[in-house]
Amino acid sequence: MNNPLDEYHWRGMMQDLTEGAHEAFSQGPRTAYIGFDPTASSLHVGSLLPIMGLVHLQRAGHSPIGVVGGGTGLIGDPSGKALERQLLTREQTAENLEGIRGQLERFLDFQVSTNPARMVNNLDWLGELRTVDFLREVGKHFSVNALLRKESVRRRLEEEDGGISFTEFSYVLMQAYDFLVLLDRYNCTVQMGGSDQWGNITAGIDLIRRMRGEKAFGVVFPLVTSATGVKFGKTEAGTVWLDPARTSPYRFFQFWLNTDDPDAIPYLKFFTLMGKEEVAELESALADRPHERAAQRALAEEVTRRVHGETGLSRARQATQVLFGGDLEGLSGEEIADVFSDVPSSEFPRQTFEGEGMPILDLLAESGVASSKGDARRSIQGGGVYLNNIRVEDVGRRVRLEDALGGRFLVFRKGKKNYRLVKLLG
RNA sequence: GGUGGGGUACCGAAGCGGUCAAACGGGGCAGACUGUAAAUCUGCUGGCUCAGCCUUCGGAGGUUCGAAUCCUCCCCCCACCA
Numbered sequence: 427m428n429n430p431l432d433e434y435h436w437r438g439m440m441q442d443l444t445e446g447a448h449e450a451f452s453q454g455p456r457t458a459y460i461g462f463d464p465t466a467s468s469l470h471v472g473s474l475l476p477i478m479g480l481v482h483l484q485r486a487g488h489s490p491i492g493v494v495g496g497g498t499g500l501i502g503d504p505s506g507k508a509l510e511r512q513l514l515t516r517e518q519t520a521e522n523l524e525g526i527r528g529q530l531e532r533f534l535d536f537q538v539s540t541n542p543a544r545m546v547n548n549l550d551w552l553g554e555l556r557t558v559d560f561l562r563e564v565g566k567h568f569s570v571n572a573l574l575r576k577e578s579v580r581r582r583l584e585e586e587d588g589g590i591s592f593t594e595f596s597y598v599l600m601q602a603y604d605f606l607v608l609l610d611r612y613n614c615t616v617q618m619g620g621s622d623q624w625g626n627i628t629a630g631i632d633l634i635r636r637m638r639g640e641k642a643f644g645v646v647f648p649l650v651t652s653a654t655g656v657k658f659g660k661t662e663a664g665t666v667w668l669d670p671a672r673t674s675p676y677r678f679f680q681f682w683l684n685t686d687d688p689d690a691i692p693y694l695k696f697f698t699l700m701g702k703e704e705v706a707e708l709e710s711a712l713a714d715r716p717h718e719r720a721a722q723r724a725l726a727e728e729v730t731r732r733v734h735g736e737t738g739l740s741r742a743r744q745a746t747q748v749l750f751g752g753d754l755e756g757l758s759g760e761e762i763a764d765v766f767s768d769v770p771s772s773e774f775p776r777q778t779f780e781g782e783g784m785p786i787l788d789l790l791a792e793s794g795v796a797s798s799k800g801d802a803r804r805s806i807q808g809g810g811v812y813l814n815n816i817r818v819e820d821v822g823r824r825v826r827l828e829d830a831l832g833g834r835f836l837v838f839r840k841g842k843k844n845y846r847l848v849k850l851l852g
Numbered sequence: 853g854g855u856g857g858g859g860u861a862c863c864g865a866a867g868c869g870g871u872c873a874a875a876c877g878g879g880g881c882a883g884a885c886u887g888u889a890a891a892u893c894u895g896c897u898g899g900c901u902c903a904g905c906c907u908u909c910g911g912a913g914g915u916u917c918g919a920a921u922c923c924u925c926c927c928c929c930c931a932c933c934a
Contacts, residue, residue, distance in 0.1 A: 683888075685889090686889065687887095687889065687890075688890095716887065716889080717886080717887040717889085718887075719887060719889080746888085750888055797881095798899065799899085799900070800899060800902080801881085801896095801897085803902075804881090804895095804896055804897080805881075805882065805896085807895090808882045808883060808895060808896060809883055809895095810883065811882090821902095840881080840882080841881075841882060841883090842882095842888060844881095
């Protein structure tokens with residue numbers, strides 16, 4: 427049995443740990459949990475680091491628990507939030523929870539007999555909690571004076587008109603209680619999470635010490651940042667989700683492939699299971715031959731394979747090759763449909779393109795390639811518009827049936843990466 | 853309630869009777885270079901039937917041949933004073 431904290435440490439993914447945590451893992455198998463917020467029906471790449479935390483834990487022979495905050499999600503964690511949150515309905519939360527469960531199953535082994543991963547919903551116990559019992563048993567152990575000093579609460583108290591509701595103010599009690607319940611039910615003695623969870627985690631540790639006289643531990647992972655200061659997990663297209671319906675495997679793959687050089691090695695350590703030697707090799711490859719981007723490629727392939735499977739990866743790869751390899755000639759209609767399935771598309775009736783065809787400016791504006799005809803005109807004049815990968819030179823050009831690939835598709839591109847598929851209907 | 857300062861394009865910010873679709877900076881988009889990078893350089897960045905026309909400078913009126921610019925009223929912000 428290995429100590430997962432050593433693994434975290436060399437990977438640079440351990441921001442902080444409570445006293446005695448390292449020794450605790452050396453003594454024998456432990457059960458540890460991480461909570462996931464069910465504010466959306468999918469996790470995004472921002473949750474990937476904690477998930478990898480659970481993965482390493484399980485590989486080291488310990489038991490991971492993923493807690494989906496069906497109950498706490500109904501309350502809202504004030505940590506890191508400037509404003510009071512919109513409350514989710516129970517139905518929304520339940521739905522989101524299902525999505526998240528499916529995604530965690532891609533990372534953790536729920537089948538092994540020795541240390542299977544578990545997935546629980548804290549609504550199971552928070553939902554049936556009686557107010558009076560809770561206030562007597564749990565509330566007693568929390569000092570309002572201490573709560574008021576908490577960073578997350580204090581910031582909100584200083585807000586002029588925002589403030590904090592009693593609901594969110596009590597959030598930390600809920601999360602602390604979660605830890606206690608998990609200790610009782612699963613002998614779970616470790617809680618992990620993002621660094622913003624430190625306060626919530628230590629609150630749970632305190633509660634366990636007071637109510638059960640036991641020692642529990644906490645480990646927090648750093649906030650993933652990028653060297654250029656861009657918020658990790660966001661692209662022009664928005665958040666990068668794990669759900670293929672929200673972020674296609676192709677875009678997901680591209681997200682990782684586009685990692686900046688300085689981030690590539692840290693990310694390999696964070697998000698793949700590669701060992702030290704492999705990472706070191708890629709590091710020197712990146713230093714010697716940066717243009718090959720071996721590290722980014724490996725990163726993109728590993729992570730995409732894990733999240734979207736072998737099929738998702740090969741589709742993403744194929745799409746990448748076609749989109750950046752250049753040649754669209756010779757592709758069948760089916761191949762185009764497949765490769766461009768990830769690309770935003772619009773549909774036009776076939777007769778639009780019959781005879782004289784449609785002026786390209788109108789088509790660009792109406793299909794959403796450009797925001798207006800003026801924009802379309804300027805983009806063409808600037809040399810930034812391509813039809814079927816051939817630069818459009820003439821602003822007055824018309825698009826006709828002969829332009830359609832396989833008689834069915836028009837592939838527009840603005841710039842290097844922005845594709846748009848126009849489908850001919852009828 | 854009093855006094856002073858303001859509201860300009862995605863954001864910040866100039867302009868203070870015509871030469872203003874509005875300087876400059878940021879952001880965004882595109883081009884060149886490259887590694888689908890960073891940095892850099894270049895162009896574009898209200899709409900259209902695009903060498904021209906139309907709608908914009910908090911809102912509504914007015915003065916003027918002509919207003920983002922002057923006047924009146926209204927709305928909203930900020931600073932200081934009570």
